[in-house]
Each structure stands twice: as C-alpha cells, then as structure tokens.
Amino acid sequence: MPQTNPITASLETPVVLDGAMGTELEKRGIKTNDALWSANALLTDPDAIYDVHASYFRAGAEIAITDTYQANVAAFAKVGIEREAALDLIRLGVRLAQQAHDNVKPDGLVAGCVGPYGAYLADGSEYTGDYQLSPDEYEAFHTEKIQTLVDAGVDLLSVDTIPNFAEVQALTTILAQQPNLVPTWISLSIKDPYHLSDGTPLDVVTECLDHSQAVSGIGINCTSFANVLPALKLMRQVTQKPLVVYPNPGDIYDPATKTWTAVEHPQTFADVVPDWLAASVNIIGGCCRTTPADIEQIAKLLKK
Template sequence: MPTTNPITASLHTPLVLDGAMGTELEQYGVKTNDALWSANALLTDPEAIYQVHARYFQAGADIAITDTYQANVAAFARVGISHSQALQLIRRGVQLAQQARADVNPRGFVAGCVGPYGAYLANGAEYTGDYQLSAAEYAAFHTEKVQTLLSAGVDLLSVDTMPNFFEIQVLTQLLAQQPNLVPTWISLSIRDPQTLSDGTPLTTVVQWLDAQDVVSGIGVNCTDFAQILPAIQTIRAQSEKPIVVYPNPGDHYDPHTKTWTPVPHALTFAEVVPSWLAAGATIIGGCCRTTPADIAQITTLLKK
C-alpha cells in the first residue's frame, strides 16, 4: 500500500518535478498537433523522449513523468495500432524515463502518467470536464493502462489534469483495487482556485481525496501561475497530504488546431516558487510550455 512505501515519506519533502513533454518534443521535430499529441514520439522518435527526460534530470529534476498522458489503448486503436502493440508502447514510455534516470540521476523517481478520458477526446475536454461515462466505462478505459504502468515498474503514479469529479472517484476506487499500487497523486484541472473544471467545488473534491488512503498527494496542473497560490491554500485548508503543483506559464491553447499561442509572461518560477513553498506545496514542476531552464530555476530554490 502507498502508506507503507518509503517513497511516500519523500513526498513530504521538497522535490523537483520535471516540465513539459509535448512542447519540448516539438523542438525535436515531433508532430504533436493531432489526437495522439506527445504519444506520437513513442511511435516515431523514442530517442527524443529519452533526451527530454535526460535534460530535465540534468536540470535537477527529482521526478520524471512518463510520456504516456495521451498514450492509451483506445487512442492507439484509432490509428491502427493493435492492443498488444499499444500496451508495449505504454511500457516503452516507462522504460525511456527509467533509462534517462539511470544515466543521469539514479536517485530520481519515475512517475507513470495517467491522463483523463477528456484527453483521449482530443477536443480540450481535459480543461472543461464536459463529458460523462458510466463507472464501468471509465474503469474499462483506465484499468489496463494503470496495470501496465505498474507492471513496468514505475515508482509513482501521476494522475494528471483531472477535470471530472465522477471520473476521479471511479479511477481512485480502481487504484485501490490494485495489489501492487505505488504512491499516487491526483492532480486536478481547475476552472479557478475554488472550482474543478466540471464545476464541482474544489473543497468537495479535496475533502473526498483526503479521505482516500490510496491518494498520496493532491495537486493542480496545467493552469497559469496566478491560480496556483490560492489553489494551494484551498487544498491545504482541507488536507495535510503532500501538494503537487505544475502549472503552465499562461500561454493560450487552441483545442481545434492543437497549438499554443504565447502570451507575455509577467512572472517567472524564481519569483513565485517561494510563496508556493510557504503555502504548503512540496512537489513543484512545470506543465505545457515549460522548459529545462524553468526546472533549473525551481531546482535552485528547492535545493538551497
């Protein structure tokens, strides 16, 4: 159980998470503007995935999140990939992170990434939570991926960008059924610092997650810097579990073209991370559009 895993204790101390995968892969020429997004690299350029992980570890990251956010059996099936091949690609995502860890920071951790059903829809639904499946359908979508990540030997599970409270509940209950579960954080997609993307009050979500023994940490990701401090305060008021934050810098995402438009950034990680630490965050990194240079800034602050 996660409560007895020695890694769980580490989550209560400041740790540096890595940064963006998809937008970094674009720098290597990987196509990301389709339904597979960063998972395309598992098919076309696994070496680029390795290089991105290695650069984050070199920048000081303690934790690498696998390139499996958009990698699931259903998404791969849409492009003609067999069931067995899809599971192997998910395992490959873990192996690439493990190899980068072994080569650069053997003391680091590998977190297997589980994205929401909304990411599979590839229409921006991970930022709205505007979808509804039955409990059985959510379980069917997530079970094999979770089991594949666990069997591949991840140290942690990073359940990312979750916008839909019912999906969160079903997935958390599914995790509780896994005999070999590792420490797991649930990171939320929020509308604002008081509201999950689907409209559920954030206090309701956090109170529920706080009561689940299988949840080792609660987080917020892929929202802009301005939302992070008040979100940390909302979470900390309801839970003493480790808090994980990995924002984007505020650029605008178009779900139709699947591209990002830069906007002027008023703040840097160096300016905001101290207040996040003071408010109770312990695991800090970046999401879309962040870079190894950003992670180096965080490393400097967390490892003084």
C-alpha cells in the same frame, strides 16, 4: 518500488518534478498537433523522449513523468495499432524514462503518467470536464493502463489533469482495487482557484481525495500561475496530504488547432515558488510550455 513512499517523504523536503514533454518534443521536430499529441514520439522517435527526460534530470528534476499522458489502447486503436502493440508502447514510455534515470540521475524516480478520458477525446475536454461516463466505463478505460504502468516498474503514478469529479471518484475506486499499487497522486484540472474544470467546488474534490487511502498526494496542473496560490491555500485547509503543483506559464491552448499561443509572462518560477513553499506545497514542476530552464530555476530555489 522504493522502501519509503517518496510522495509522503516530500513533506520533509520539497521535491522537484520535471516539465513539459510535448513542448520539448516539438523543438525536436515531433508532430504533436493531432489526437496522439506527444505519444506520436513513441511511434516515430523514442530517442527524442529519452533526450527530454535526460535534459530534465540534468536540470535538477528528481521525478520524471512518462510520455504516456495520451498513450492508451483506445487512442492507438484509432490509428490502427492493436491492443498488445499499444500496451508495448506504454511500456516503452516507462523504459525510456527509466533509461534516462539510470544514465543521468540514478537516485531519481519515474512516475507513470495516466491522463484523463478528456485527453483521449483530443478536443480540449481535459480543460472543461464536459463528458459523462459510467463508473464501469471509466474502469474499462483506465484500469489496464494503470496496471501496465505499475507492472512496467514505475516508482509512482502521476494521474494528471483530471477535470471531472465523477472521473476523480472512479479513479479512487480503480486505484484502491489495484493489488500492487505504487504511491500515487491525482492532479486536478481547475477552471479557477476554487473549482474543478467541471464546476465542482475544489474543497469538495480535495476532501474526496483526502479520504482515499489509495491517493498519496493531491495536485493541480496545467493552470496559470495566478490560480496556484489561492488554490493551494484552499486545498491545505482541507488536507494534510502532500500537495503537488505543475502549472503552465499562462499560454493559451486552442483545442481546434491543438496549438498554443504564447502570451507575455509577467512572472517566472523564481517569483512565485517562494510563496508556494510558504503555502506548504511539497512537489513542484511544470506542465505544458515549461522547459528545462524553468526546472533548473525551481531546483535552485528548492536547494536554498
């Protein structure tokens, strides 16, 4: 683990995050329109995952997020993969990012990706938060994966696309209980600039995360550009912790077909990143439908 907290260090110098994994895997012929989504590549083509990580590091990314968003024991069990083999696949996801880091950007970092329970449901629930579990059920779902990622040697944890306030609260408890926790951000799925996807006011969620000593940074991801700036301004009123942003360009996801429909993008990262920096964002990358070209654009802007 690095001697300094790289998330906190981003308060001094903004950091470039990578972009979409699933989008780039699709270009390489990987099937993603099922319950395993991009985790299919862990089973069928690990080299493609390495390739995507390497392409983002070459584009200027300083942090790679592992291809483990949809990779968890319960999801793999649905396709007949037993627990230990599933944990090995999660470890493989870490190893592939580490190999790209070693070969392409030795001073880069690897963030272990933890997706929401809604991603496991594979019905678009990560964009609605429309599910209810007890704290014990959230703990049973998340803890082993978090421990596996940390034990595999990730530098950070990227807890992504969390749409449900009860899950946010459960995750802060789970993270606080980890004996060897690495720096961690929790990134939220929002339905508009002022509310979590389940309708909880964003300032309430941000305040909860601000109070958690286990959370180093707070983010929003997989939302359109239009939501980012007002959400950042609201969050910055509540917290001085580093803010992380990795939006999608505004394309539309269909949870039934598990496919995206492209829409016209009136703005690029070059148009919006300067305003985000002025609003004190600290880590910037892309989520679904973004590409290495987008990350290169962000990297050039941040170098200025």
